[in-house]
Amino acid sequence: MGASGHVTTRKPLCGAAPGYRSKISTSAVVKGSGMAGITPEVAERVYAATISGYGTGAPAAVRGALGIGETRFGGGVALAVRADPSRCWSLAAGFGFTEPVTAGLVGRITDFYRAAGVTSATLQLAPSVLPADWPALAEAAGRVRQPPWVKIGAAAEEVAAPRPATDLVIRRILGDELGRWADVVLAGSGLPAGLQGMITGAMVRPGVAAYAAFDGTELVATGGLRVHEDVAHFFSGATLPHARRRGAQSALLAERARAAVAAGCRLLVGETTGEGPGEHNSSLRNVLRAGFGKLYEVQNWLWRPGYLGVRTSGSPARSLG
Structure with missing residues (x-):
């Protein structure tokens, strides 16, 4: 599940079960150096x-x-x-x-x-x-x-503060746009079609919101947000190949963080693929630049x-x- 970047979303994840509300205590969460020290x-x-x-x-x-x-x-x-x-x-x-x-x-x-x-x-x-x-x-x-x-984590206000430059329009999408959004999640992640119904169904659950980057009328990048008490989960970061390197994911991270702060969240969590020796994972680099820190490897x-x-x-x- 990825928070940002086109290589993140091998398994885009989102949504909440009807009537399901976690009783997770965040009393054990402490501030780290420049990031939220979120417990596993x-x-x-x-x-x-x-x-x-x-x-x-x-x-x-x-x-x-x-x-x-x-x-x-x-x-x-x-x-x-x-x-x-x-x-x-x-x-x-x-x-x-x-x-x-x-x-x-x-x-x-x-x-x-x-x-x-x-x-x-x-x-x-x-x-x-x-x-x-x-x-x-x-x-x-x-x-x-x-x-x-x-696994990555951050203090919500730290990620919300910057306003990364991009020539794309960043906004929350409406219900009738979810089909297009799901198409981009799959295509931008290199996954086959056929799962759009599952993705769109998850995105209409309470506490879940879909954000997108537009190049004119074309939806070119995605990012999901799920509010879980005072913790926000970032997921489904994907960008179409021809729209990469235009700041879409950096802007989507900041936009979702501002929405999380407005919803009362203090902490952000997510996940992305790792980066081995000699490898370059743009998703991981994006979230680290945005203010996230590495929590641990799962x-x-x-x-x-x-x-x-x-x-x-x-x-x-x-x-x-």
């Missing part, structure tokens, strides 16, 4: 609640067509999208804080995805919740390490049917179709 529990649970919106926000016809299912237990959320053409939207996150990460918990997540019929699923875990025997547990559960994401663990895995009598998939 805050960052991961806000992110997990955002994931949930894709399952609960999509219209019934879309849920049925894509085979969307969701389950919640152990403080986390697992989302399954069986007919996902990109095979990257089945995600499990937010685990390890309410109850520890054990073979039983991982097995229950795996059982859910087996029952849902997905072809792959990713478990994302903050480093602070990994048990000492995690390497052996992951191997036994058939979980394969994938490149990590970088490891992605991939599972596919056929892997040897821990089995339990875990909960069946709850169909949302």
